Amino acid sequence: MIEVQQLSGGYPDTPVIQNFNVSLERGEFFAMLGPNGSGKTTLFHLLSGRLSKTSGEVLIAGTPLEKMRKLDKAKKMAVLSQEVQVSFDYTVEEVVRLGRYPHQNGFLKLLSAEDQRVIDEVLNLTRTEQFRNTRFRMISGGEKQRVLLAKALAQEPEILLLDEPTNHLDIKHTFELLDLLKTWQVERGVTVFAILHDLNVASLYADRVALLHEGRFQDVGSVDVLRDEEQLQHVYEVNVRTQPHPDVAKPQLLMVPKPEDAPLEPDDFRRQYSIEQTTGHVHVTFNAPVRAASSSVTGAGIDWLKHFCNFHVEKHYNSESPAEDVEMWMNELDIPPAQAAGMMTAVRTEDAVFVEDERHGIRLLAAVTAGVGNAVDITAQDTNVENFEVGTINMMLFLDAHLTDGALINGIASMTEAKTKALHDQGVKDGATQTTATGTSTDSVLLAATQRGEATPYAGSGTAVGRAIGEVVYEAVCEALKKYDEREGRA
Ligand SMILES: Nc1ncnc2c1ncn2[C@@H]1O[C@H](COP(=O)(O)OP(=O)(O)OP(=O)(O)O)[C@@H](O)[C@H]1O
Numbered sequence: 113m114i115e116v117q118q119l120s121g122g123y124p125d126t127p128v129i130q131n132f133n134v135s136l137e138r139g140e141f142f143a144m145l146g147p148n149g150s151g152k153t154t155l156f157h158l159l160s161g162r163l164s165k166t167s168g169e170v171l172i173a174g175t176p177l178e179k180m181r182k183l184d185k186a187k188k189m190a191v192l193s194q195e196v197q198v199s200f201d202y203t204v205e206e207v208v209r210l211g212r213y214p215h216q217n218g219f220l221k222l223l224s225a226e227d228q229r230v231i232d233e234v235l236n237l238t239r240t241e242q243f244r245n246t247r248f249r250m251i252s253g254g255e256k257q258r259v260l261l262a263k264a265l266a267q268e269p270e271i272l273l274l275d276e277p278t279n280h281l282d283i284k285h286t287f288e289l290l291d292l293l294k295t296w297q298v299e300r301g302v303t304v305f306a307i308l309h310d311l312n313v314a315s316l317y318a319d320r321v322a323l324l325h326e327g328r329f330q331d332v333g334s335v336d337v338l339r340d341e342e343q344l345q346h347v348y349e350v351n352v353r354t355q356p357h358p359d360v361a362k363p364q365l366l367m368v369p370k371p372e373d374a375p376l377e378p379d380d381f382r383r384q385y386s387i388e389q390t391t392g393h394v395h396v397t398f399n400a401p402v403r404a405a406s407s408s409v410t411g412a413g414i415d416w417l418k419h420f421c422n423f424h425v426e427k428h429y430n431s432e433s434p435a436e437d438v439e440m441w442m443n444e445l446d447i448p449p450a451q452a453a454g455m456m457t458a459v460r461t462e463d464a465v466f467v468e469d470e471r472h473g474i475r476l477l478a479a480v481t482a483g484v485g486n487a488v489d490i491t492a493q494d495t496n497v498e499n500f501e502v503g504t505i506n507m508m509l510f511l512d513a514h515l516t517d518g519a520l521i522n523g524i525a526s527m528t529e530a531k532t533k534a535l536h537d538q539g540v541k542d543g544a545t546q547t548t549a550t551g552t553s554t555d556s557v558l559l560a561a562t563q564r565g566e567a568t569p570y571a572g573s574g575t576a577v578g579r580a581i582g583e584v585v586y587e588a589v590c591e592a593l594k595k596y597d598e599r600e601g602r603a
Contacts, residue, residue: 113138113271113303114159119168121158128154128327132168138270139301141294143314146324147348152307153194153275155324159305160191160273172271186214189271190264194279204243204251204259208235211266230266237292238262239285253280261289265296272296274306278313290317311338315362323347338363381475381512384562387466394464394479395445396420402510404453405520406558410438411453414517419452420558421445422481422506424461455506455556459483463595465588471580475512478584480505482592487535487549489542505531505551505592507585508558513577515561516569523559523571526578530585531555538593 114136122128128151136142144152157163159170161177170177172188180188190211198207211234212227235241238258243251248259257280264272277293278286294317296302308314314321315335322332325347331337338344344352344365351368388395401416411417423441431437438454459481467478485503507527515523532550540549559581571577 113173114305115169115171115174116159117169117171119155119158119165119170121163121165121168122151122154122327127166129158130327132329134322134329134332136303136305138303139297140319141297141304141306141317143306143308143318143321144324145308145311145314145321146330150324150347151327152324154327156193156273156275156305156307160189160193161185162191162193183214186267186269188269189273190267190269191273191275192260192264192277193273193275198248202248203245204240204248205231205235205245207248207259208240208262208266211263214267230268234262234265237265239288254282254285257281258285258289261292269302271303271305274304276307276309278308278310286313293317311344312364314338315364316357316360335362338365381477381562382468384512385477385510387479389461389464389466391460391462392424393441393445394422394461394481395447396477396479396508396510398510400562401451402560403515403520403563404558404560405517405524406453406556406560408453408455408556408558410435410442410449414520415453417451417453417560419447420479420508420510420560421447421452422455422457422461422464422479422508425456425458427458429456429458453558455508455558457481457483457504457506458485459504459506459596460599463592463599465592465595467584467588467591469584471583472576474577474580476580476584477510478588479508480585480588480592482506482589483596484535484540484549484552484593486552486554487540487542488551488553489545489547490550492542492545492547494545503552504554504556505589506556507531507589509560509581509585511559511561511577511580512564513561514563514565514567515559515571515577516567519568519571519577520559520561523577523581524557526571526573526581527557527559527585529573530582531589534586534589534593538590540593 116132116134119132120127120130146152158165172180208231235244238261240259240262243255261277278289281289293304297304315338318335320333321335321337323330323337330347331343339354341352341354353366353368354363357364385396385398398418401418404417405414406412421442423438434456438456439449442449442452442454461481464479464481469476482505483503487503509527535549542549568577571581573579573582
């Protein structure tokens with residue numbers, strides 16, 4: 113649909129774009145990204161014909177751009193640029209009507225019923241209908257942007273060239289406009305070429321992205337281009353991290369600011385937290401957020417948290433909304449739920465086991481409660497997970513270490529292996545099958561790290577961290593199981 117061959121152009125003393133090649137398929141959404149001054153607008157103007165090239169070729173559906181008649185070009189291509197060019201005191205509808213100009217016939221260029229239908233449709237789609245009779249100059253920057261898009265859509269073009277189309281728009285209108293563009297692109301096969309500054313928006317909407325750097329394409333490809341942290345750091349000169357969007361299979365970027373705080377003293381891990389233990393709960397509070405991965409009732413997943421709670425519930429506790437209950441109990445204790453992970457157990461919280469130690473060079477704190485009334489062999493076919501009794505193993509482990517997300521997951525696996533070994537060595541059986549239990553039916557696990565020092569990518573048994581995790585979890589679970597037996601009068 114658009115073929116750019118060996119294109120060069122720019123300004124008299126600044127060539128900017130040199131020997132540029134790119135090919136855009138019909139119906140694709142192509143986003144051009146790049147830092148300030150990288151040449152995006154210059155390339156945009158060369159493609160729209162506003163700037164004359166010095167050499168090379170821009171072909172629109174096979175025809176050289178400069179050979180196209182103005183009206184034919186306007187039928188093929190609509191341009192939404194940063195400069196608002198509305199010279200007269202038009203109403204919004206009159207501005208949008210200008211978009212129909214290439215389609216109007218005859219000397220008088222009268223508005224047909226079809227023209228009016230299209231105008232009404234685009235006013236509706238861009239949610240600018242209510243300003244129809246308002247003077248264009250009287251509406252806000254974001255509203256103007258939507259009206260100018262309506263004008264561009266009214267052209268019913270095959271190609272949309274958009275320079276920062278979401279400029280001035282709030283989040284709601286940004287996403288409404290991009291959803292609208294995506295629908296036009298998909299349903300009508302419109303080719304969209306857009307300059308975007310927001311890399312996360314580009315990742316969500318573009319089929320292909322190009323990273324422009326000093327007048328050249330640094331990279332062109334699928335949105336996976338935005339997974340290359342090193343390249344982004346080189347082009348934008350900022351510390352950037354990329355991560356998957358939680359709901360959509362696209363990367364999203366996070367900027368990393370310069371560290372604010374001075375590094376903590378190496379020996380102060382013990383001073384970083386406090387422990388509260390009552391008959392109702394265990395509450396570990398850290399002075400600063402630690403990075404935690406957990407399967408707890410609230411605060412599950414990976415997050416930065418400061419509060420870690422394990423609440424005691426009655427043996428026959430049964431609730432439709434345990435997460436709401438946990439948050440209510442947190443609120444009663446003035447613990448902000450957004451900064452907390454919460455577990456629950458029918459085991460007495462006075463029997464919680466704490467281990468504060470240094471293992472394999474890593475300072476750590478473990479907090480475990482264990483009950484095995486619901487002990488289950490996860491590999492057994494006939495186990496009875498419905499048979500609820502007191503029994504859950506809740507494990508929290510805090511490390512003075514720096515674990516990547518992968519290492520946190522690896523560490524959770526190490527914790528689970530150590531727990532299962534403890535159950536085996538303590539002779540805990542699945543009540544239904546009498547085979548060795550691998551856990552209970554409602555266990556929770558949490559692993560958190562202060563993120564100080566060098567990042568560790570692994571936390572399996574082949575690493576010092578993994579071995580520290582294995583040792584301390586095994587000991588704490590064995591100790592908690594003994595306390596449970598004593599409490600149940602079995603010891
Ligand atoms: N009218 C002009 N005359 C001379 N040089 C110009 C002109 N406009 C832009 N330039 C130069 O061309 C280079 C590329 O500018 P361009 O506007 O294409 O960058 P951009 O990627 O669109 O930047 P931004 O993100 O800031 O809009 C810059 O070095 C700029 O100073």
